[in-house]
Amino acid sequence: MSTKRKDPLISALIVEEYLAKLKKVLEVDVAIAGAGPSALSLAGVLAKKGWKVLVLEAKNEPGGGVWGGGMMFNELVLEEELQSFLEEQDIRYTKKEDFLVVDSVHFASALIYQATKAGAVILNNVFVEDLVMYEQRINGVVINWLPVIKEKMQVDPLSIVASYVVDATGHPAHLVRLLLKRNIPVGSPTGDIHPLQKQDNEDRTSAAFRALIPQEMPMDAENGERLVVEHTGEVYPGLYVTGMAAVNVGGAPRMGPIFGGMILSGLKAAKMLEAALGKGGSRDPA
Ligand code: 48F
DSSP: OOOSOHHHHHHHHHHHHHHHHHHHTSEEEEEEEOOSHHHHHHHHHHHHTTOOEEEEESSSSTTGGGTTTBTTBOEEEEEGGGHHHHHHTTOOOEEETTEEEEEHHHHHHHHHHHHHHTTOEEEESEEEEEEEEETTEEEEEEEEEHHHHHTTOOOOOEEEEEEEEEEOOOTTOHHHHHHHHTTOOOBOTTSOBOHHHHOTTOOTTSHHHHHTOOOEESOOHHHHHHHHHHTOEEEETTEEEOTHHHHHHHOEEOOOSBOHHHHHHHHHHHHHHHHHHHHHOOSSOO
């Protein structure tokens, strides 16, 4: 048996592999902020088609709002039309009425597994703190460790260059908010300017403006599920929104523990991005 200590070797293996992985994703086709259900379905589809996809998740666990089901009863509901999606992802479900019911832990882990198996890279504990912008177009993200942000440490970030960036940060719509804060006009995919920016006399230093007043309305699952898909799309050159971020930009009711709309939003974003990427060509297809 070797007398060499295992501990430094274990550390070296981790450092080497992580740095190699990080180096590979410094330039990607699509960088997605947030790893909720819309991001994971989007990442899975694009990665499967050979695009280089990076998902950046602030928390330790990817999956966003999926894990807790409805009020911690860890089951979720999806519309019947998601049956083929669940089958493709190898997710077990129970069919009841017009709905499909899934175990939320099984659902979250399957989405993560399928996206990473397809080749998407997920970096967790990484917070997207800003955007890269070249000539009036979003061209990447600025990242830092979540603890650096939480502790308000004065540590400069690193940048990732991407052909397209997706705001999948859910309720905060963090990337869109970064533009609004700087008074950069953000449209909704349906063509409207964000309501906050329509107000000529808006006090742009007000807390409300800085917080980006959520456009999320009280619960109405039926309309929420339809509108989250409708509001999915490009809101600024190079920047797309999906999932609850799209709801908060376009305006729609919340929908609670029904998740078909999130998946359909991710799949719609995948289709749009694929068309856009096809025109520009991949930086480095897998
Ligand atoms: O909110 P979230 O699950 O995203 P989603 O795809 O799905 C929404 C549903 O889960 C649910 C719902 C359905 O009725 O309302 O809420 O829109 O996940 C968003 C993820 O983004 C991460 C956050 O930790 C979460 O996992 N996130 C938020 N801001 C950042 C971020 C950031 N600046 N950088 C990196 N990750």
